[in-house]
Amino acid sequence: MGNLTTRVASLELANPLILASGIMGETGxxxxxxxxxGAGAVVTxxxxxEPRKGYGNPxxxxxxxxxxxxxxxxxxxxxxxxxxxxxxxxxKVPIIGSVFAxxxxxxxxxxxxxxxxxxxxxxxxxxxxxxxxxxxxxxxxPGAVEAIVKAVKGSISIPIFAKLTPNTNRLMEVAxxxxxxxxxxxxxxxTLRAMAIDIEARRxxxxxxxxxxxxPALKPVGVRCIYDLHEAVGVPLIGxxxxxxxxxxxxxxxxxxxxxxxxxxxxxxxxxxxxxxNEGLSEYMERNxxxxxxxxxxxxxx
Amino acid sequence: MVRVSSVEREGEGMCTIRxxxxxxVKPGQFFMVWIPGLDEVPMTASFVYGEKGITVREIGTAxxxxxxxxxxxxxxxxxxxxxGYDVLPGRALLIAGGTGAASLLPVAEFIGDQKQVDILIGxxxxxxxxxxxxxxxxxxxxxxSTDDGSEGMHGTVVDLAKRHAQKRTYDMVYACGxxxxxxxxxxxxxxxxxxxxxxxxxxxxxxxxxxxxCVIGGKRVCADGPxxxxxxxxxxxxxxxxxxxxxxxxxxx
Numbered sequence: 278m279g280n281l282t283t284r285v286a287s288l289e290l291a292n293p294l295i296l297a298s299g300i301m302g303e304t305g306x307x308x309x310x311x312x313x314x315g316a317g318a319v320v321t322x323x324x325x326x327e328p329r330k331g332y333g334n335p336x337x338x339x340x341x342x343x344x345x346x347x348x349x350x351x352x353x354x355x356x357x358x359x360x361x362x363x364x365x366x367x368x369k370v371p372i373i374g375s376v377f378a379x380x381x382x383x384x385x386x387x388x389x390x391x392x393x394x395x396x397x398x399x400x401x402x403x404x405x406x407x408x409x410x411x412x413x414x415x416x417x418x419p420g421a422v423e424a425i426v427k428a429v430k431g432s433i434s435i436p437i438f439a440k441l442t443p444n445t446n447r448l449m450e451v452a453x454x455x456x457x458x459x460x461x462x463x464x465x466x467x468t469l470r471a472m473a474i475d476i477e478a479r480r481x482x483x484x485x486x487x488x489x490x491x492x493p494a495l496k497p498v499g500v501r502c503i504y505d506l507h508e509a510v511g512v513p514l515i516g517x518x519x520x521x522x523x524x525x526x527x528x529x530x531x532x533x534x535x536x537x538x539x540x541x542x543x544x545x546x547x548x549x550x551x552x553x554x555n556e557g558l559s560e561y562m563e564r565n566x567x568x569x570x571x572x573x574x575x576x577x578x579x
Numbered sequence: 580m581v582r583v584s585s586v587e588r589e590g591e592g593m594c595t596i597r598x599x600x601x602x603x604v605k606p607g608q609f610f611m612v613w614i615p616g617l618d619e620v621p622m623t624a625s626f627v628y629g630e631k632g633i634t635v636r637e638i639g640t641a642x643x644x645x646x647x648x649x650x651x652x653x654x655x656x657x658x659x660x661x662x663g664y665d666v667l668p669g670r671a672l673l674i675a676g677g678t679g680a681a682s683l684l685p686v687a688e689f690i691g692d693q694k695q696v697d698i699l700i701g702x703x704x705x706x707x708x709x710x711x712x713x714x715x716x717x718x719x720x721x722x723x724s725t726d727d728g729s730e731g732m733h734g735t736v737v738d739l740a741k742r743h744a745q746k747r748t749y750d751m752v753y754a755c756g757x758x759x760x761x762x763x764x765x766x767x768x769x770x771x772x773x774x775x776x777x778x779x780x781x782x783x784x785x786x787x788x789x790x791x792x793c794v795i796g797g798k799r800v801c802a803d804g805p806x807x808x809x810x811x812x813x814x815x816x817x818x819x820x821x822x823x824x825x826x827x828x829x830x831x832x
Binding site: 299300301302303304306307309310321322328329330334335336337339344346348351352353354357475477478480482484522538541543544545 | 785
């Protein structure tokens with residue numbers, strides 16, 4: 278068996294597969310189900326200050342190569358989330374708490390609460406592509422991102438990961454600003470702005486009209502972002518976007534990711550995808566006499 | 580999108596919508612039904628052979644809109660989704676509460692042997708009993724109950740099951756209905772030492788196993804369910820007790 282352990286900032290993971298935010302992460306029990314399926318860490322649904330219903334249905338469009346979604350950040354709010362964290366933290370893998378907010382102060386407050394609940398790291402959602410005044414609307418402004426990360430840094434002692442959007446020509450600047458503010462890692466990428474129109478109804482299918490594209494269609498975009506980020510910033514990277522097979526995971530790792538996140542593949546292939554990718558990675562390492570996954574991180578760079 | 584071929588009243592406040600759809604559907608699976616500009620809602624397939632169908636109880640804006648559709652109207656249909664019932668050989672007992680009959684009649688049609696399936700249908704009152712005649716075509720033993728005694732046995736369908744099962748044996752119980760009723764069927768199965776399959780309902784957003792809105796005890800109703808076994812239900816602390824709203828907050832059933 279190849280050694281699949283990896284390190285992201287101060288987090289030691291038994292394997293490089295992390296559950297992406299927004300997938301099965303709203304309840305403690307479902308986080309446990311994903312851990313049982315073999316995830317090396319899990320990211321919670323993004324949590325805000327207050328309970329939030331999200332958008333009305335349809336919130337999802339299925340495509341051949343992925344999904345377009347506009348859930349609208351539904352979540353039970355930080356107070357009620359304590360109970361979900363209590364359930365999830367019973368497991369032995371790190372729980373990464375994801376937060377969204379409109380101001381740096383609120384980000385800091387939420388991150389602090391998640392640390393108190395037992396999160397081993399926080400992921401800042403600076404990239405949801407379809408929520409007014411939240412997510413990527415602030416995540417494309419390097420100054421705002423630096424201020425947010427700095428405020429969060431001052432309120433917690435666990436690692437901070439900034440999840441960034443590809444919907445900007447300033448990704449590198451934003452990433453550098455996050456690092457400047459004290460980010461311990463960069464997560465890239467969130468979904469790409471997208472839309473599907475039903476030609477018979479002659480209208481966008483999603484109730485929010487626009488949404489975010491995920492799944493295999495997104496993978497080449499994500500791999501490129503991680504490759505560029507590896508050359509631009511010195512902090513650990515977590516790759517996300519269309520990982521469904523061990524080959525996909527390896528592409529991200531060779532581009533420079535220390536770990537990868539898995540989301541859409543759970544809907545398309547089922548929870549068995551974690552065990553399947555881990556097995557494939559392990560066999561690849563054995564075949565190629567790679568002792569540690571760490572040797573492969575960034576291997577595609579000269 | 581599909582073109583609705585018929586909309587028929589089905590008892591008080593309910594209707595059945597039929598539409599052509601060239602996809603294989605298992606009894607117990609469901610569709611995500613889109614009413615453009617309004618909503619998209621999960622609906623159990625009430626007809627899985629020939630023209631597909633859904634049976635809707637008017638409870639909110641979306642379901643009222645569905646029941647006001649006419650032949651020729653267009654709706655979006657995603658799916659089918661979910662595991663469906665695992666219909667096993669042997670004698671089956673179907674226990675339906677309210678619109679739960681919509682999910683179970685396809686099971687009887689799948690079995691296709693009047694001697695091998697007994698069907699119990701319960702509702703609050705006579706006007707809300709559905710698919711009784713359809714059931715009689717599939718089974719020699721069809722019995723009904725109403726909470727107010729206006730038709731069949733006076734009592735719940737769980738009481739009916741207890742009375743009916745005294746003289747018979749079954750290889751599998753299939754049940755669908757309100758969760759409080761299902762909790763009663765679970766107790767019934769335990770008392771009689773019968774295995775059972777139960778179709779559950781939870782607030783659902785994506786319907787595709789992604790978002791986690793419909794999780795109960797770590798299982799996704801849309802992807803791991805909606806049909807769960809007695810053993811799976813035993814591990815779900817919230818079964819019969821509480822569900823979650825659109826925010827994911829717990830609410831009592």
